[in-house]
Amino acid sequence: MMMILPPSLTVWPGELIEKLERILQDNEASLIAARAEREERDFTQTLRREQDAAILNSLKADQEKERERIKEELKIEIPEKPAVDDPDxxxxxxxxxxxxxxxxxxxxxxxxxxxxxxxxxxxxxxxxxxxxxxxxxxxxxxxxxxxxxxxxxxxxxxxxxxxxxxxxxxxx
CATH class of the missing domain: 3.10.20.90 (Phosphatidylinositol 3-kinase Catalytic Subunit; Chain A, domain 1)
Structure with missing residues (x-):
């Protein structure tokens, strides 16, 4: 079934292209600002993830150093092996x-x-x-x-x- 539009709603291809170009020009600044905002947000999120990963790695390294320090202190405290023939x-x-x-x-x-x-x-x-x-x-x-x-x-x-x-x- 084919619809026929009244003459007042008929738009010629040239007019349509002209209207679309005008709409793009009118909204170009908003589109550029939205793209820039999205790129900045993506960059900030990536930077934050990288910083979080670096902080986590640093924290893990610090925890491992602390554990090694504690191990060394504890190894010194562990008593020497007693004589095997000791009754106790x-x-x-x-x-x-x-x-x-x-x-x-x-x-x-x-x-x-x-x-x-x-x-x-x-x-x-x-x-x-x-x-x-x-x-x-x-x-x-x-x-x-x-x-x-x-x-x-x-x-x-x-x-x-x-x-x-x-x-x-x-x-x-």
Whole structure:
């Protein structure tokens, strides 16, 4: 079905092109301003993303430096290996979340704080963790607090001569 327009609504192609060119000229300044504003907004967003990424990378580097500094301090505090034939030794095998195992010998009267420090100093240890027993499953109170007393000793925690303990990643 074909529509026929009344003569008053009929526009010749030349007139239409002329009207469109006039409309473009009338609005050209607005279009240029809108494009410039969009380009500036895009540039600002890109710059902000790049700055955020740089700040995040810097923060991660600072956190890693701090962790390494703490590790060095803690390594110094971990007691030396006692004599294997000492009747008060406790052999701990510590299994980390990624499957690696570390063995350390402590004295039963030493604080569990040293177990925590030993685990923390391992490169595969997560930043936020607990040390747990397998059976019966329980979390050992070994994380030291800045203002509180030291955690209990291995003996006070009820650990035997040979123990397999697990590092549990709190963020996993």
């Amino acid at each position: 030794v406790i052999r701990i095998v510590l299994k980390l979340p990624h499957g690696s195992r570390n063995e350390k010998i402590f004295l039963k009267n030493q604080s569990l704080k040293f177990l925590y420090d030993f685990a923390f100093c391992h490169e595969d240890c997560p930043d936020d963790f607990h040390v747990v027993t397998n059976f019966p499953r329980r979390t050992l109170p070994c994380e030291p607090s800045k203002n509180g007393p030291d955690p209990p000793s291995f003996e006070e925690a009820g650990l035997g001569k040979n123990e397999m303990l697990f590092v549990q990643d709190n963020e996993a």
